[in-house]
Amino acid sequence: SKTKENVFTKIARAIAGKSKVDDEVLDNLEEVLITSDVGVDTTLKIISRIEKRVASDKFVNTQELTAILRDEIASLLTENNTEDTEGFTTPDDKKPYVIMVVGVNGVGKTTTIGKLAYQFKKAGKKVYLGAADTFRAAAVEQLVIWGERVGVSVIKQKMGSDPASVAYDTLNSAVANDADVVIIDTAGRLHNKINLMNELTKIKNVMKKVVPDAPHEILLVLDGSTGQNAFEQAKQFTAATEVNALAITKLDGTAKGGVVIGISDHFRIPVKYIGLGEGMEDLQVFQRKEFVNSLFGE
Amino acid sequence: MFENLSERLDRSFKLLKGEGKITEINVAETLKDVRKALLDADVNYKVAKQFTDTVKEKALGQNVLTSVKPSQLMVKIVHDELARLMGGTAIDVELKSSPAVILMSGLQGSGKTTFSGKLANMLKSKKGKNPLLVACDVYRPAAIEQLRVLGEQIGVPVYSEIDSKNPVQIALNAVKEARAKGHDLVIVDTAGRLAIDEQMMNEIAAIKKALNPDEILFVVDSMTGQDAVNTAKEFNERLDFNGVVLTKLDGDTRGGAALSIRSVVDKPIKFVGTGEKMDALDIFHPERMADRILGMGDIVSLVERA
Numbered sequence: 001s002k003t004k005e006n007v008f009t010k011i012a013r014a015i016a017g018k019s020k021v022d023d024e025v026l027d028n029l030e031e032v033l034i035t036s037d038v039g040v041d042t043t044l045k046i047i048s049r050i051e052k053r054v055a056s057d058k059f060v061n062t063q064e065l066t067a068i069l070r071d072e073i074a075s076l077l078t079e080n081n082t083e084d085t086e087g088f089t090t091p092d093d094k095k096p097y098v099i100m101v102v103g104v105n106g107v108g109k110t111t112t113i114g115k116l117a118y119q120f121k122k123a124g125k126k127v128y129l130g131a132a133d134t135f136r137a138a139a140v141e142q143l144v145i146w147g148e149r150v151g152v153s154v155i156k157q158k159m160g161s162d163p164a165s166v167a168y169d170t171l172n173s174a175v176a177n178d179a180d181v182v183i184i185d186t187a188g189r190l191h192n193k194i195n196l197m198n199e200l201t202k203i204k205n206v207m208k209k210v211v212p213d214a215p216h217e218i219l220l221v222l223d224g225s226t227g228q229n230a231f232e233q234a235k236q237f238t239a240a241t242e243v244n245a246l247a248i249t250k251l252d253g254t255a256k257g258g259v260v261i262g263i264s265d266h267f268r269i270p271v272k273y274i275g276l277g278e279g280m281e282d283l284q285v286f287q288r289k290e291f292v293n294s295l296f297g298e
Numbered sequence: 299m300f301e302n303l304s305e306r307l308d309r310s311f312k313l314l315k316g317e318g319k320i321t322e323i324n325v326a327e328t329l330k331d332v333r334k335a336l337l338d339a340d341v342n343y344k345v346a347k348q349f350t351d352t353v354k355e356k357a358l359g360q361n362v363l364t365s366v367k368p369s370q371l372m373v374k375i376v377h378d379e380l381a382r383l384m385g386g387t388a389i390d391v392e393l394k395s396s397p398a399v400i401l402m403s404g405l406q407g408s409g410k411t412t413f414s415g416k417l418a419n420m421l422k423s424k425k426g427k428n429p430l431l432v433a434c435d436v437y438r439p440a441a442i443e444q445l446r447v448l449g450e451q452i453g454v455p456v457y458s459e460i461d462s463k464n465p466v467q468i469a470l471n472a473v474k475e476a477r478a479k480g481h482d483l484v485i486v487d488t489a490g491r492l493a494i495d496e497q498m499m500n501e502i503a504a505i506k507k508a509l510n511p512d513e514i515l516f517v518v519d520s521m522t523g524q525d526a527v528n529t530a531k532e533f534n535e536r537l538d539f540n541g542v543v544l545t546k547l548d549g550d551t552r553g554g555a556a557l558s559i560r561s562v563v564d565k566p567i568k569f570v571g572t573g574e575k576m577d578a579l580d581i582f583h584p585e586r587m588a589d590r591i592l593g594m595g596d597i598v599s600l601v602e603r604a
């Protein structure tokens with residue numbers, strides 16, 4: 001069975017037997033936040049906000065600390081995030097709604113696409129997938145298997161062909177067949193490889209020849225177990241492709257999720273989806289309130 | 299994004315002009331900077347704390363040469379200690395049995411399948427081995443096909459059983475096949491799994507038990523954050539692996555997970571992955587890794603020249 005220790009249980013352990021917020025409590029809190037990959041800067045920000053509240057309120061005990069912490073995390077998540085997404089929907093006035101999925105190697109792009117296709121199909125949408133990872137061994141086959149599993153069409157060419165051309169083909173077929181949603185898979189690439197980042201721009205631009213305002217959504221997939229490099233990934237992919245949505249995967253691992261807080265603190269890109277397993281149904285729309293609740297074990 | 303450690307130390311030592319010795323007082327602020335650099339590099343919180351304590355002991359009372367700035371001396375102490383912790387001489391894979399068996403393990407997407415191909419390629423071309431790759435990932439869509447394509451690229455056969463859902467049996471059959479066909483090396487790729495997934499951890503423990511491999515390697519993404527220690531510890535407790543493979547070092551991650559894992563499980567880092575292609579494999583260099591974690595280029599050689 002899968003168990004995980006949430007931030008709340010860690011904090012509870014850290015402050016057990018204390019009744020007042022002192023330096024030691026704050027030190028323990030620092031440890032809890034940093035070991036959840038929140039990042040040093042965001043951690044210091046949270047701690048200093050709490051220090052201020054502790055200084056202004058006369059007496060704060062550790063129960064109240066939890067409430068304050070919850071507050072602070074919730075507000076960090078809202079400050080830079082726009083509205084939560086409502087379920088797996090796409091705007092009616094954009095047909096087909098085109099999503100391009102990007103990210104570094106092995107984070108879960110293809111799997112997330114399979115899960116999204118499943119959800120959109122379940123919501124009654126006609127979905128087309130484009131296998132524009134023509135580089136990694138068996139990447140096309142992997143997406144094709146997901147397409148079969150979910151029951152949606154996959155447009156592909158042979159390995160090594162031009163990914164932009166696959167994207168172009170996919171949009172053409174989708175338009176011809178009156179599809180509602182198109183999702184384009186791309187090869188994993190590290191953000192410090194300039195040529196590969198430029199290739200993304202090219203794929204993106206080619207789509208406009210078929211659907212002038214495509215892609216509507218550029219979804220950056222981040223691995224939830226990634227540390228501070230996630231920030232650089234968000235920065236570089238945004239610079240190259242105007243990322244406007246994030247998916248954080250593999251949150252079914254251990255006490256993770258801190259990266260969501262740090263990322264929300266640093267970027268104005270909403271976290272839209274979270275991945276919680278390898279199965280077709282293991283994707284959720286990110287809800288800030290629920291996320292904070294889950295951190296605190298409710 | 300990150301200020302380099304030596305710049306930071308320069309700044310904190312500016313306040314202490316004229317000090318000829320590193321003392322308890324002037325080292326405190328510096329150690330804070332060292333610790334922040336380590337945390338920014340994803341070194342585990344506890345490991346970073348321990349590390350700065352050790353560095354403090356080594357630094358206290360050291361005389362600062364007139365030709366070297368105290369900050370430079372500090373950087374050298376930090377660097378050398380990092381390299382020492384991660385180092386020792388690079389240890390090769392030990393292949394005794396015939397056929398010798400190497401088993402891969404690790405989280406989802408860490409780079410096991412790619413590394414299996416790279417290792418087969420390296421041992422074939424550099425050591426004249428005749429490897430057989432084995433596809434024991436029966437879960438991930440197209441996992442078998444992925445290994446098959448890589449095998450083709452490097453001219454190494456791949457053993458798979460398309461309809462089987464039993465990795466232990468596949469692995470055993472593969473070893474039989476290797477014997478029959480004269481392969482002296484069997485490299486077993488496995489599915490990615492979470493350390494907290496009891497059933498999947500039992501599965502890989504069963505593969506180990508059935509094969510009694512010469513080498514078990516733990517393949518880990520160099521971008522991994524604070525949880526790297528827990529994952530490594532849990533895999534090590536279940537498998538008692540022989541070494542670690544650090545992948546995706548062609549990125550710009552500082553790679554503090556390397557230090558964390560090394561400190562917590564005390565197993566050598568044997569290989570690093572530096573790209574997606576089959577020849578993008580290197581042995582591990584502790585010195586380079588130390589520089590990388592600290593986010594610096596050539597400060598150390600600069601100090602050595604001074």
Ligand SMILES: Nc1nc2c(ncn2[C@@H]2O[C@H](COP(=O)(O)OP(=O)(O)OP(=O)(O)O)[C@@H](O)[C@H]2O)c(=O)[nH]1
Nearest residue numbers: 105106107108109110111188250275276277406407
């Ligand atoms: N536990 C868990 N595993 C996941 C999740 N999402 C993806 N994975 C696994 O992570 C591995 C990599 O997933 P992929 O979808 O192939 O990742 P990718 O980003 O497309 O990889 P490349 O195309 O090679 O860059 C696979 O083993 C997936 O099953 C998740 O939310 N939880």
Ligand SMILES: Nc1nc2c(ncn2[C@@H]2O[C@H](COP(=O)(O)OP(=O)(O)OP(=O)(O)O)[C@@H](O)[C@H]2O)c(=O)[nH]1
Nearest residue numbers: 105106406407408409410411412490546571572573
């Ligand atoms: N840039 C770079 N990419 C790598 C490296 N090693 C592996 N990859 C890529 O990382 C992704 C995942 O690699 P895989 O070999 O499929 O990982 P895996 O551990 O077998 O994944 P699962 O079987 O799903 O658990 C692929 O896109 C690989 O091409 C590396 O050293 N550098």
Ligand SMILES: [Mg+2]
Nearest residue numbers: 109110133139
């Ligand atoms: Mg993929």
Ligand SMILES: [Mg+2]
Nearest residue numbers: 410411435441
């Ligand atoms: Mg694999």
